[in-house]
Amino acid sequence: MTTLFDKVWDRHEILRRDDGVSLIFVDRHLVHEGSHHAFRKLAERNLPVKRADLTFGVTDHYAPTRPGPVPDNIRGMLSGLLENCAKHGIRCFGPDDPRQGIVHVIGPEQGLTLPGLTINCGDSHTSTHGAFGAIAFGIGASEVAHVLATQTLWQKRPPVMRLTVDGDLAPGVTAKDIALGWIARLGTGGAQGHAVEYAGSAVRAMSMEARMTLCNLSIEGGARSGMVAPDETTFAYLQGRPFAPAGAAWEQACDDWRALASDDDARFSRDIRIDAAEIAPLVTWGTSPEDALPITGTVPERTDRTAEALAYMGLTPGRPLAGTPVDQVFIGSCTNGRIEDLRAAAAVLSGRTAKVPGLVSPGSAAVKKRAEEEGLAQIFTDAGLTWAASGCSMCVGMNGDTVEAGKRCASTTNRNFRGRQGQGARTHLMSPAMAAAAAVAGALTDVRPMLEGRT
Amino acid sequence: MTGWTRVEGPALRFPYDNVDTDQLIPARFMSTPRSEGYGKYFLHDHPDRDTLNGATILIAGRNFGCGSSREAAVYALADFGIRAVLAPSFGDIFAANAVNNGLLPAAMDPEDIASLEGTLTVDLETCTVGGRPFRLDPAARDKLVNGWDDIDLTLSRLQQIETFTRQYHGTIPWSIPTQGDTR
Numbered sequence: 001m002t003t004l005f006d007k008v009w010d011r012h013e014i015l016r017r018d019d020g021v022s023l024i025f026v027d028r029h030l031v032h033e034g035s036h037h038a039f040r041k042l043a044e045r046n047l048p049v050k051r052a053d054l055t056f057g058v059t060d061h062y063a064p065t066r067p068g069p070v071p072d073n074i075r076g077m078l079s080g081l082l083e084n085c086a087k088h089g090i091r092c093f094g095p096d097d098p099r100q101g102i103v104h105v106i107g108p109e110q111g112l113t114l115p116g117l118t119i120n121c122g123d124s125h126t127s128t129h130g131a132f133g134a135i136a137f138g139i140g141a142s143e144v145a146h147v148l149a150t151q152t153l154w155q156k157r158p159p160v161m162r163l164t165v166d167g168d169l170a171p172g173v174t175a176k177d178i179a180l181g182w183i184a185r186l187g188t189g190g191a192q193g194h195a196v197e198y199a200g201s202a203v204r205a206m207s208m209e210a211r212m213t214l215c216n217l218s219i220e221g222g223a224r225s226g227m228v229a230p231d232e233t234t235f236a237y238l239q240g241r242p243f244a245p246a247g248a249a250w251e252q253a254c255d256d257w258r259a260l261a262s263d264d265d266a267r268f269s270r271d272i273r274i275d276a277a278e279i280a281p282l283v284t285w286g287t288s289p290e291d292a293l294p295i296t297g298t299v300p301e302r303t304d305r306t307a308e309a310l311a312y313m314g315l316t317p318g319r320p321l322a323g324t325p326v327d328q329v330f331i332g333s334c335t336n337g338r339i340e341d342l343r344a345a346a347a348v349l350s351g352r353t354a355k356v357p358g359l360v361s362p363g364s365a366a367v368k369k370r371a372e373e374e375g376l377a378q379i380f381t382d383a384g385l386t387w388a389a390s391g392c393s394m395c396v397g398m399n400g401d402t403v404e405a406g407k408r409c410a411s412t413t414n415r416n417f418r419g420r421q422g423q424g425a426r427t428h429l430m431s432p433a434m435a436a437a438a439a440v441a442g443a444l445t446d447v448r449p450m451l452e453g454r455t
Numbered sequence: 456m457t458g459w460t461r462v463e464g465p466a467l468r469f470p471y472d473n474v475d476t477d478q479l480i481p482a483r484f485m486s487t488p489r490s491e492g493y494g495k496y497f498l499h500d501h502p503d504r505d506t507l508n509g510a511t512i513l514i515a516g517r518n519f520g521c522g523s524s525r526e527a528a529v530y531a532l533a534d535f536g537i538r539a540v541l542a543p544s545f546g547d548i549f550a551a552n553a554v555n556n557g558l559l560p561a562a563m564d565p566e567d568i569a570s571l572e573g574t575l576t577v578d579l580e581t582c583t584v585g586g587r588p589f590r591l592d593p594a595a596r597d598k599l600v601n602g603w604d605d606i607d608l609t610l611s612r613l614q615q616i617e618t619f620t621r622q623y624h625g626t627i628p629w630s631i632p633t634q635g636d637t638r
């Protein structure tokens with residue numbers, strides 16, 4: 001009767017208070033430049049880091065992606081993390097480390113992310129790591145300080161919602177489209193208060209990278225975490241990763257992981273079903289991830305609910321979404337900056353030229369190296385796009401990679417919030433292939449005709 | 456953090472749904488130390504920001520504080536002078552962050568919210584504001600009232616944590632990362 005979530009939760013529950021709040025042991029704690037508030041809290045109380053061996057640091061939010069002078073405030077954020085990590089004996093992948101990258105890309109890549117673990121980070125997209133069958137969720141600075149000091153967290157066990165995606169995805173349709181699709185259907189508060197488990201034949205058929213994209217976007221539907229039961233795809237991805245168990249420990253781990261699945265008779269507090277075959281490539285038109293529509297659709301009518309967003313986005317109601325001119329594209333982020341994402345974008349761009357400028361920032365230094373070896377970087381630069389170093393970059397604009405006010409960006413990121421990519425920036429979320437297609441067309445466009453004969 | 460039971464002050468309306476943390480504090484201000492005060496960054500780029508001057512209570516739309524885990528969004532609200540936000544629903548991480556900083560995220564029925572205006576009293580004892588009920592997890596309520604600090608609370612249970620950890624790592628040794636550097 002037990003869900004996957006509850007199985008993992010139970011083995012981490014140190015105690016449960018009478019008011020229902022549990023103290024949970026944390027297996028992995030990931031910190032980045034934004035963790036400075038938490039380190040300051042620790043310093044104010046003169047507390048040590050409890051388990052530096054389970055804590056890992058990486059520079060990503062402020063990481064420079066292009067050569068040139070680094071402004072003082074950004075340099076300060078980078079060195080602040082390195083100093084805090086050095087002071088507390090935390091292993092840190094800094095700007096020049098070959099293991100550097102976006103925290104949610106490098107966790108899995110380095111084998112730090114494993115099935116059955118609890119993983120926390122001061123970043124809401126920590127839900128990404130749930131793709132491996134871990135309980136992974138973002139926390140605020142007070143909670144980061146708490147984990148640093150105690151390696152535990154006080155949490156109330158959330159109810160679990162199952163989202164089953166059955167059937168086959170059509171060509172040109174990706175995990176990003178499934179995610180935007182369910183968020184559009186249920187709303188950004190649709191899974192609020194819940195942990196989500198993704199199930200169904202379409203999810204089982206997905207690569208780890210696609211599962212990560214799916215879990216990554218859980219937070220945009222209001223869920224703090226998303227999970228997929230581990231299987232052979234998971235094990236194949238993890239085997240041989242630098243920090244993953246090896247030898248006898250690997251065998252022991254795999255035996256354990258095979259039992260990590262929801263029981264057939266497990267009860268979920270909500271059960272949602274989606275037919276994969278009905279999903280088309282989506283784009284967002286508004287300022288919330290729930291404002292997503294098929295690319296074949298039209299800009300919604302002006303209502304009390306849509307007026308603000310339409311005005312901010314500068315869109316005319318009733319016009320087809322396809323054909324809306326874009327000023328630039330961005331391909332990257334923890335949502336869609338992994339090697340498969342870059343391959344999907346390159347498959348569209350190969351032999352074609354981008355009509356508008358664009359930035360491609362791989363999710364990690366290792367992804368960057370691989371993409372260069374595979375010739376993907378060459379495809380991007382031949383098409384006229386800028387190939388940059390890895391970091392959060394234009395997903396959040398903290399490192400100075402921003403979209404100018406009033407400019408429209410086709411973006412593979414996760415948030416089309418007002419000002420997310422820069423003050424006044426207009427963001428349309430979509431998959432990497434769709435962003436590549438937008439670059440070629442200079443406008444929002446359906447990628448499917450461009451894929452004919454290519455996949 | 457000091458605890459509180461009652462707060463009285465002007466309640467002002469910010470009637471938008473899905474007010475996300477990027478709006479509450481734009482990312483470009485987040486490298487600033489908290490000691491400089493975050494109140495000036497609160498809703499910095501929003502055209503209606505100045506209509507909220509003097510607010511102690513914010514009346515907001517659904518899914519308030521959705522988006523990122525940045526606690527700076529709560530710092531901005533708190534440093535601006537806001538002690539309670541009334542909304543039909545909140546982003547989960549935002550609500551947790553709020554409580555950790557003495558800010559009340561009061562979940563209320565839209566009809567109750569619609570009836571409120573002027574100077575109001577928030578009462579954590581009765582879980583009401585302006586005489587209307589709000590929903591708040593009892594554990595969160597206790598924390599706000601007592602001004603509890605989780606770290607102190609947890610460090611008092613250190614022995615129990617140590618025992619658990621030994622046993623846990625005994626059964627699941629592979630959960631400790633291998634020394635990735637040395638391979």
Ligand code: SF4
Pocket residue numbers: 060061102103104123125333334335391392395396414
């Ligand atoms: S890429 Fe964007 S969403 Fe992902 S961790 Fe960085 S800032 Fe957060």
